[in-house]
Amino acid sequence: MSGLVSEWGKMNMIDAERRLLANALLDISNEWFILLSESCIPLYKFSFIYNYIMKSKYSFVGAFDDPGPYGRGRYDPDMAPIVNITEWRKGSQWFEIKRKLAIIIVEDTTFYPKFEQYCPPPCYVDEHYFPTMLTILAGNALANRSLTWVDWSRGGAHPATFGRTDINEDFLNRVRGGNECLYNNRNSSVCFLFARKFAPSALEPLVHMDSKVLGF
Known part of the structure; x- marks a missing residue:
């Protein structure tokens, strides 16, 4: 190969x-297979993501x-x-x-x-x-939806890329919040478990983010 x-x-x-x-x-x-890119980040701790996927009917x-x-x-x-x-x-x-x-x-x-x-x-x-x-x-x-959040609001063939200056608590809370979807046929505000597209420069501020924000 x-x-x-x-x-x-x-x-x-x-x-x-x-x-x-x-x-x-x-x-x-x-039993479960997830396709992510190198520019994806998790939005919640592992146990939360695992249970969300494991308990889903879809x-x-x-x-x-x-x-x-x-x-x-x-x-x-x-x-x-x-x-x-x-x-x-x-x-x-x-x-x-x-x-x-x-x-x-x-x-x-x-x-x-x-x-x-x-x-x-x-x-x-x-x-x-x-x-x-x-x-x-x-x-x-x-479920007819992805678990990976992206921002297409800037237009173009590719979603927005986020770097060092974008990373803060308000940004991450905004990505996770304000969403509505169905989870096991019931309304849910937790719709995305991952987010992209993050540049390498975002790594350091993400690593130093308060653990209370992401839960890990």
Whole structure:
């Protein structure tokens, strides 16, 4: 596997994620699988995150129907009948899934060729392949949201990046607060367990943040 390069928005990114899952599945004690980036941070202590995920009835995969040009506008009709436009979904690539869904992803030979052929940039496959495939095969198992918070308010193709000067107690409380979502079909204010995108310069102030703020 050495020498392989993963590129943003291309199928080799999916290849890398599938290999990660395949290797993690070799350990039969692994029941939950979380994909994070090197720019992600936890928003709560480990025990809280573990219990939140363990007690959830659903896997956390962002999957929604976007009727606009960056959603359905990326759909290629040649993907039918394997994928119809009414089944086309968009979502974040940062997911948490249970073992059953990880196996579905690794074993897939039906949807992969369609996405490889008909979803090149500007159809960014990492935003559509997992959300669409899992919605079709196991839609009832999805919470249809990600556990990773990002800030798209600044516009552009990538979310905002936060550095040293952004890190303070008010900022972290703002990231964790003011949210509403469903958790096991009940209203909840705890919607995100992780956040991105944090630059290396944010590490030092995060490490020195009062333990009472993050709980660890």
